[in-house]
Amino acid sequence: MKISYTPKEIMTIMAAREIKNGDIVFSGTGISMLAAMAAKKINAPDSVIFFETGAMDSLLEEIPFAVADPRIMYWAAANSSLTDAFATMQNRITGDRVIAILGAAQIDPYGNLNTTCIGDYYSPDVRFSGSGGGCGVASFVPRCIAFMQHEKRKFVNKLDYLTSPGQLTGNGSREAAGLRPGGVSVVVTNLGVMRFDKDTGKMYLDQYYPGTTPEKILENTQFHMDVSQAFQAVPPTENELKILRDNCDPQRLILGPVA
Amino acid sequence: MNNDTDKTMPLAEAVTRFVKTGAHISIGGFTLNRNPMAAVYEIIRQKITGLHLYAHSNGTGLDELVGAGCISRLEIAYGGNGKAAPTCIRFARAIQNNEIQFEDYSNYMMSLRFMAGAMGVPFLPTLSGLGSDMLTTWGFSESMRLSDPKIVDRKLAVVDNPFGNWGGAKKVVAVPAINPDVTIIHVQKADHMGTCRIQGLTFADVEQAKASRHVIVTCEQLVEKAVLRENPDMNQIPFIHVSAVCHVPFGGYPTAVYGHYDYDAQYLKQFAAAARDEAAFTAYQDRFIFGVDSHGQFLEQVGKDRLEAVAADPRTGYSVNMKRD
DSSP states (O other): OOOOOHHHHHHHHHHHHHOOOOOOEEOOOOOOHHHHHHHHHHHHHTTTTOOOEEEEEOOSOOOOOSOOOOSSSTSEEEEOOOHHHHHHSSSSSHHTEEEEEESSSEEEEOOEEEEEEEEEEOOOOEOOOTTTTTHHHHHHOSSEEOOOOOOOTBSSSOOSSSOBOSTTTTTTHHHHHOOOOSSEEEEEOOOOOEETTTTTTOEEEEOOTTTTHHHHHHOOSSSOOOTTTOEEEOOOHHHHHHIIIIOOOTOOOOOSSSS | OOTTTTOOOEEEEEHHHOOTTTTTTESSBTTSSSSOHHHHHHHHHHTOOSSEESSSSSHHHHHHHHHTOOOEEEESSSSGGGGSSSSSSSHHHHHHOSSSEEOOOHHHHHHHHHHHHHTTSSEEHHHHHHHTTTHHOOOSOOHHHHHTSSOOSOOEEEEEOOOTGGGOOEEEEEOOOOOOOOEEEEEEEEEETOOEEOSSBBHHHHHHHOOOOEEEEEEEEEHHHHHHTTTTGOOOOGGGGGEEEEEEETTTTTTTTTTTTTOHHHHHHHHHHHHTHHHHHEEEHIIIIIIIISSHHHHHHHHHHHHHHHHHHHTTTTTTOOOOO
16 A cells, blocks of 8 residues: 655655664754654654754654743743754764754755845845854754755755854865854755755755655756666655654644645 | 842833833744743734844744734844644745845844944954855844844955965855844743743843843743742843743643743644635734733633643653644
């Protein structure tokens, strides 16, 4: 029997699979929060979810809609502050255990992110919320998952504004700028999963979802991407989907309508 | 200052006394949590303009102040209001229409800037932002910076680590201190002298308060000194930092105050819808801000049913199973 799932469901599961047991997961809201919750219930029971606002290991009885949602303050190990939360990531002892989940309006071939504006900075066509925690997280954390809709206008050659650093211009430029290794290490979209070449720092296609092809993904990407190593992703299993649907978001507040 | 100075006063008086035209201010809270909303509405009602706002991640309060034209200059990391407005609507418009001067930082940079101000050092170092456009693109022009003694000459500076590679970093980003004229925070408990107890996350309120020349505290509960002194470990801000204490129940509404009430998702949605349309926005302001003369009257406009819907469950500190979409 063919298992059916929505794009949001496969994205959530693919991201959850990136989280390892014992990871400290920096979570935003929406689908990234759901991926963190799913990982904890499926493959990484000892992972710890934390938020830039300062809550560590909250008991998420309800899905929070913001990183300042009072739902993250309940039954946490500690409720602290912004300076504490970012210190946890900048701290070399705890920071190396953190995996972060970020989103963006634009991403470039080197995993740099734009969450600031489209068009001219001073007089933008569209202004977005800005860095928030994003720049700090991408500066400090060794592994980051970026959630993106796979569209040509979002996978661009050059960002309108570089808010959060990835590999900068590749070939070791991140480290040359003074940053530790890290930044976006995997990109999860509605079409596939991308990673970055260790030497050049350039994005390549790692997995494409059933029902799509590397060619289709390239059609939705402004820049050239190596697809020679790509393989078809293992779709979400019945068990993964059951836990996601029944135990993580039973009201489908984030998952939205069923397939 | 006498240790027993009673700093309580009506909110309107505190705003008139400490929030002057053109003042450099900061407001506490984070996006849709513990914003000092009663004070924000009072600033708007008093039509105080030309304000320079320092913000890390602001939401509801920011968008009301920007929407009302109170803010001329903004230094900010994030303008978002949860699900109702992932990017604050009036904030985005003001930038797109060149109505305010703005400068972008990261949340950590802004928090450290307040901390530097609280510590009395000119800057603090971080690794946040190396390689980003925040270092190279300045919203405030150099000439504007040089001509205003209240604004630091440079947005940020990358400096060599004076200790070589100690700590595993050859260079750091120096973020300049902030010392606002006034910071306004809303807390769960305060006493007459201004000692504060915040329940739940403190965000950057403590650093913001300690960096500031004046602090206005609005509180859910005004309690006797002994109530706070019995458990001093639970207090974050001692009275010495505080200039005014205003007892304003529901003073954070429509944002959340942990242990007291949730954010009002419906109010925020209604605000977002109004913010997208000039006529609707004017009508919104006329009804909820200019049409009332106090936060008490504002709450009457909002209605008892809304306040009951957001009331916190005593076990979790938020409103369980509240309709949020």
